[in-house]
Amino acid sequence: MTADAPLMRAGRAMAIATMVSRVTGFVRTMVLVAALGMGTRLLDAYTAANVTPNAIYELVMGGAVAGVVVPLLVRAAANDGVDADLFAQRLLSLVVYGLGLVVVVTVIAAPLIVQVYVPGFTPPERHLAIVFTRFFMPQILFYGVGATLAAVLNARSRFVAPMWAPVANNLIVTATALVFLTIGGTGHLERLTTGQMLLLSIGTSGGVAAQMAVLAVTSRQAGFRLRLHADPRGIAVRGIAAMAGWTIASVAAAQVVFIVSARLASQAGQGAIAVYSNAYTLFQLPYAVIAVTVITGVLPRMSRAAADRDLAGITADLSRSLRLTSVAMAPVAAALIVLGPLLTGVLFDHGNAAPAAAHLTGSVLAAYGLALIPFAGYQIMLRVFYALGDTRTPALVSAAVSAATIAAGLTAAHFFHGPDLVIALAGCTGLAYALGLAATAQLLRRRLGRVDGHRLLKTHTRTLTAAAIAAAGAALITQALGPALGTGTIGALAIISAAAAIGAGLYALTAHLLRIGELKELASMIRSA
Template identity: 70%
Template structure:
């Protein structure tokens, strides 16, 4: 536990800075382009497209295949040069493959936009196509960044990859501020060619900066990111076979994303950005806490699996799940209780309407109960990856995606308009809770045990403490709301007062209930 916490503390600091700058990036873009406007919707639709294609082509394979393979190569004593050559060939394969994908995607941009956001009117659709073509090189940048990060992780350099997104965020923040300074407005019709180029080039330059940071970190770690003319010799067929199941699961997840995006694009002006920003904020605590745990635990589980030490895999998995649940439970309660106040404080200024900010908060509140199940589900999937099994988590992911898609389509028949983003967010609660339970059962069969009694005990105690904290936070929020007279000031007071009261009570009740992981987390946060 102590090793994981020592490593996790450094990663958490880097991740917090990364997520804070990412949060500022979201605020700057919402202020500059206008939450609830067609301009931000077009920009959002285009900017998520390269992420979607990258995840479909390669993203899932990084966690399921690349990291475990690189860890095993790097752990062979006396074979450092072979490990370097293996990583260089893998990087070359990524560059050549994703380079071809970028070319195809640029040509097919109109078809991609029509498939993802069919509800856009022609001017907005044309702008989305133009943005999409400029953003497509990000696919290559993301792929190279992920491969370099995997090389660093395999060498025990877990913190450097956490800092790299900061460069991306800072460049995009500068781009958004420059857009405001040159007189950019939140309207598709008033966008000039120069302003379009500023947004397009500046956004992709951010991902390129992230890649450059990782390249420098790789060289400092002793790895030269050199391209090889012939990338063979790394077991391409084996990698393809292992990644095949992952591609299937990612394809299912992207199909769900496509379904939800198409539904939201028909829900009204600005609804895509509302739904997307709520999802981004929901991912923030997951990224700071769960991704930090996953990054630290996956190499450890991979090494234990390589030694056929199933007890070691179970121990690392249990630690990760318990720490994550205890840390995220009060955050989930805060999202449910304070969602509208949080987003009013974040977005209700600039070109954003108060109604759009509040709707984003209601959507965020609907996401809240999914936070702990989602994080636990993702961590348990990594245990299968560490064991070299990509088939089982892929089948589970396909099932979760099917449940989500069915719930979204059924919900869309019952509701629409501004209520639809809230309803779609609620669908994730059912899907990820089911996924968590199914994954736990299957993983227990594979490992023999998953420390179930201890996990259930910790989850129930932290849930009780979070429920008490949430109720107190709700009472405080209702008491102080409206006392300052302006929406932003009221929201700030609500967030500060309710968070302080709820957080203090969570720690108090958690200690009274004997949540040992809470003491471990608070001690890890102390300096020294």
Template identity: 70%
Template sequence: MADQPRLIHTGRAMAAATLVSRITGFARTVALIAALGLGTRLLDAYTAANVTPNTIYELVMGGAVASVLVPLLVRTAADKSVDGDLFAQRLLSLVVYGLAVVVIVTIVAAPLIVGLTVPGFSPAQHDLAVVFTRFFMPQILFYGMSATLAAILNARGRFAVPMWAPVANNLVVIATALIFLAIGGSGRLVELTRAQTLLLSVGTSTGVAAQMIVLAVAGRRAGFPLRLRADPRGIAVRRIAAMAGWTVASVAAAQVVFVVLTRLASQAGPGAVSVYSNAYTLFQLPYAVIAVTVITGVLPRMSRSAAARDLPQITADLSQSLRLTGVALVPVAAALIVLGPDLTTMLFDHGNASAGAAHLTGAVLAAYGLALVPFAGYQIMLRVYFALGDSRTPALISVTVSAAILATSLTATRVASGPDLLIALAGCSAVAYALGCAVTAQLLRRRIGRIDGHHLIASHSRMLVAGAVAGLGAAAVAHALGPSAGSAVIIGAAAAAGAGVYALAARLLRISEFTAMTAALRVRGAS
């Protein structure tokens, strides 16, 4: 328990940066929905095209960042016989050259990619998605450079700056959406002009480029000489490929899930792709602000402990990470389950958006709320294997979870359709992540001897009780106010009531993690 304030202190700056990043990310989502219209064919085409470079990047490289690059750079920094700057330059060069080839190939293959991912699109939607996709593909290179630069900064103890970088991306895209509205853009695909298409295409990719530039400047200020090497050899490429191979397999399985779920959503009705995508984006917000902050801060520490074979310290860091993440995410999950439709109505029912689509997004988000805590715990535990240099075991676990999502989702198509199918797909993910969390915990206990299981179970049981009581309190307030009160009033009153009940229950149940978290926040506020 004595180390908890230190972990909280380490994560405060990262949490603040991530929070601002995600808030501006929400503003970006709201701006795009207001401009392109939630539930429209135009937003569906834009969304399908814009997630494609992310998907390909994750398949080619994304998973290797957390599992390979950060631990590898930490170990290299500790090896005095290796020139750390030269190693990082060659690593960055390898990423640039490799992803440049990927960009060229995917631009050419854009029609095939769109046809594979969204077969339910009309011909006009398909053609527009192809245009958007070709403009968006350079983002793959920008994402790869950003991730490598962020890994270099993290290995040097600079955690907060990489989390501020997406703010630049969000601001550029917000400006793009506002300009689109200012020049008369609407949510009707048939009214889209070439100038508006070019604005959306170039503006969106420019945002990702701005994020990369921020990280490049931060790297220079941190003392990293940004320079591409003509010959990127000398960084043990075969070893990196071997370590990343299993990760690529797990990411490939995840992308198969993404493609299948997108295909299913595209056939659930007009606007269904953007509804499902925006619900998932909202679900990821609390995970990113809280769990990713903890993961980013603790992974280098775990990597150093693993290098020293200090398994007790790894167990201590893991236990603290899971408990601190849980105490913060449990009430958020309760809020998503109870207030999901009101939240999305307040956020998205503006401009060209459809009120029905906004409400449906909240229903999908409520189903995703069930997945929040097990998903975060599952992801944190996987990072222990990466710190130990084992990419095979987490890959096999991830493939199992992906298979579970596919099996349950395909089964869901037999009993649900239309809007109900979108809710069912989110519920299927919750079931699969709960399975993954349980399996990972058992395997990890065998690997490192203990994971502080009794302490974790006792703490999370009390958190779940407090969260359930808080959720009931929030639901009671929302029911008492009724729909006529308006979404903003309902959310404000219900959230305040739920937070108060959770704080009271946490104190009555003696949840020490809640006390540590609030004490650290009070110290921060006083400073």
């Protein structure tokens, strides 16, 4: 058994938890779309209100959790002169009091928040979005408490349990949407009753509360006493703020992108907000499941090499993670580009959904497919800076990428309108990530001396060639079977299955002929995990 075998087993367990979480999340999304209707103003109002607490939480606290809270708890646990439980309790108290105040302020300011995020809404849409927003804002506190408890668990080497918590959220929201359908819920905003609105509001926030409750129970089982202190001082609040400064700046830049994109999408027509949001959620799945799993076994070694100032070791692990991720992600990206509209038709064209909106979601997803590999590579490279203890550089790079995304989006808005604008916004995101990848690679090259560029270029060229051949084969199958099988759910599933099988076979065959050894390494790593 190798030294990394426990890490790989933990990585597989985390991958399974992530997969279950994401799958139940997509079931939730599909049921919500069927209940509220893809392409309807009701789903737009719900989506705009439901993503706002996440955005505000990320701005206030979310970005600091991984980079600041977890290291603080780990250091407290390792310091014999510090009561680790008391430290964590005071930190949790600070989170509860601080985010509680944020909830009160945002509930009061809901009309202004909705106007900032989605100025293109009609008056009925805006009114409903404000009502939903006020019900959803307590989620900020639930997310914050849950994240802090997850950090406590991570500091105690409990990595897998927190990844299962979102499943509770997904199940409750799915049940809420099913009940909404059962009681005659409609996709027409003007027909929404007060009872149906309360069901959606309470059920959605109740899902996040359940996610927090799972973490609370798990923390208690791990030996952590859930106790709030009236005076949360004694944890160096100023020091925490200083450490989190660059991370928060990076998150703030990302939130500006979110605001600009939401404002542009809200003016692109009915249903555009939900289309854009659901396509982005689908785009995130391969990265969350594949890329994070691949780098789980590499990053611990990278961190140890950084601690030893072993730049050659860091470069080797960076190169390996980029190559393995590229080989794993390339066929997925090809599938999103070729099969995007068919996939979203199968997922979303049900219940109260509009077929045109489901198809548009697929077109946006196809545009996002072009960004998949640049996005994954960019995120992996940023992690090297964090391993080196540098939060300033990735924050500045993230700000530059955000600025590029905004500039590209605003430019696109002058040339594209309606549904085409939503597709263009996804393309702008891909362009910005590609620029970010190139800039980050140059910065890392200066920091490390080399990034194994020749080997990376060779592997990526061969991988993209294999993916292009696979995509061409899948596209031919799609074109050949489309007229005969149609675009209904059964026909689309048959086409997707045939195209995926042919595409996968062509990718594996071409990878073998081009001698892409990383594909065999990836398969071996998964089998031995």
